[in-house]
Amino acid sequence: MPFSGTERPPRTRQRRGRPTSSPATLVVLDAASTAPLWRQIYDAIRAAITDGRWAPGARLPATRVLAADLALSRNTVTAAFDQLRAEGYITRRVGAGSFVADTLPETLLTVRFAAGHAAPRTHHRPVEPQRILSRRGRAIATSCTAFSVSDDVKTARGGGWRVPPFRTGVPALDEFPAALWSRVAGRRWRSRSVPLWGGAPAGERPLRTAIRDYLGSARGVRCEAEQVVIVNGSQQALDLVARLLLDPGDQVWMEDPGYPGARAAFQAAGADLVAVACDADGLEVEQAICAAPSARLAYVTPSHQFPLGSVMSVFRRRTLLDWASKSGGWIVEDDYDSEYRYASRPLPSLQGLDTTERVIYVGTFSKTLFPALRIAYVVVPSVLVDAFTAACTVTHRHVVPQTQLTLADFLAEGHFHRHVRRMRALYEERQAALVSVAARELDVHLEVSPAPAGMHLVAWLRGGMCDVTFASVASAHGLYVGPLSQYAINTPPRGGVLLGYAAFPPATLGKAAVRLAAALGRAPGSR
């Protein structure tokens, strides 16, 4: 409720140097407001300046006069003036008082277009990449065809996220302990132990140490904290690997089907991708050695092949390591979701078996915490530590230190382990729910079997419909199923789609399966 001042004055502009209109007519204080009094004075004067009622050069009332008018202490008014001065709205001339600044901060922040020059058009015009991009630029611009960013994950009405059912790769976002995370972050801020000036290119020491400890015990990774480099998601790890280790034309073994994000990163570097089939024992290493023995790099997901789900056999692991150590090739081990193994203990990493430092190990918090966190890590052989650190400096300087330190505390205090344990049990239940609703609702269209690990299932198509058509029928009904061919370089021998389950409670999966079955029933050629 206002307790001082009167109606707003009419919009008349003050002339230069003249005292401004009576402050009491302008500053209307509200006793019920949660904003402090100095802030209310600041807001009122700033509004009068920015909407033109107080012109540049106009003199402000003396703080003593304004304080008396408003029946406030002079300090309160001075605090408002100090803030306005600090932000550039007013200036003070010794002995003459305070004046509205000639150039307002808003003007300095706004681009002005010369008379007769229209503002640039904001809509996207198609251009011919050959004409404007470098060779590297063209490779980057054309590398993403199979790698769509998740724009189907939308903000729901009223906040939160609406993830379309069956979307792959998304953890249970509504189960993320946001209040706990913000408490951990808040404690860092309150203790003023976050660096505000900058960060270390390869990452904050407490996080690198916490990750080293976690990987040593949970994944059998052998490394020092210096070898752990913090990056903005595994995608950046793959990009850095490509920048540092690949020249255009270098051969790279790719799992087929495989992860489109890796394909995009290596394609963007101009690599020659060698598609290698995967069977129940993972990447067919012997076939890869025959096809491209002097490849520069092999990209593998040995703990849980993406997207088919097989585990690389110990024999193949040894053959792969042996090839790398003899040929001088590098192995990128992407260990993206090994935390979610339901039937047995997670298998130790390939990196842990490597005695000749040929493995570059990549892990992410996108699946265990949330994808927008954009924090992942690369464990690099010691000979590559300096190069990766330099690459971080050149590409992004460093990952946001505050977030890194919150994450370090989250790991060190055991919250991460508890969350992963809880999610493991939850995802196992959700997978069972998906298998059961698929058998009930979708059995005519899909063959779905349980899997011992992961966050999605591969469902094999029974009818004659192609996987892309199947996915577009689903998409027309607000569902996301990943067509297997989108993950493949060569046409897969059998049609299939990926069904994600981790992000969805059983009731959502049930309703979505009913919706999908109804949509497929109406679609031509579904059987």
Ligand SMILES: Cc1ncc(COP(=O)(O)O)c(C=O)c1O
């Ligand atoms: C095989 C694989 N690696 C990595 C990622 C995660 O990447 P990021 O850390 O960039 O979110 C995904 C996500 O779907 C994936 O499927």
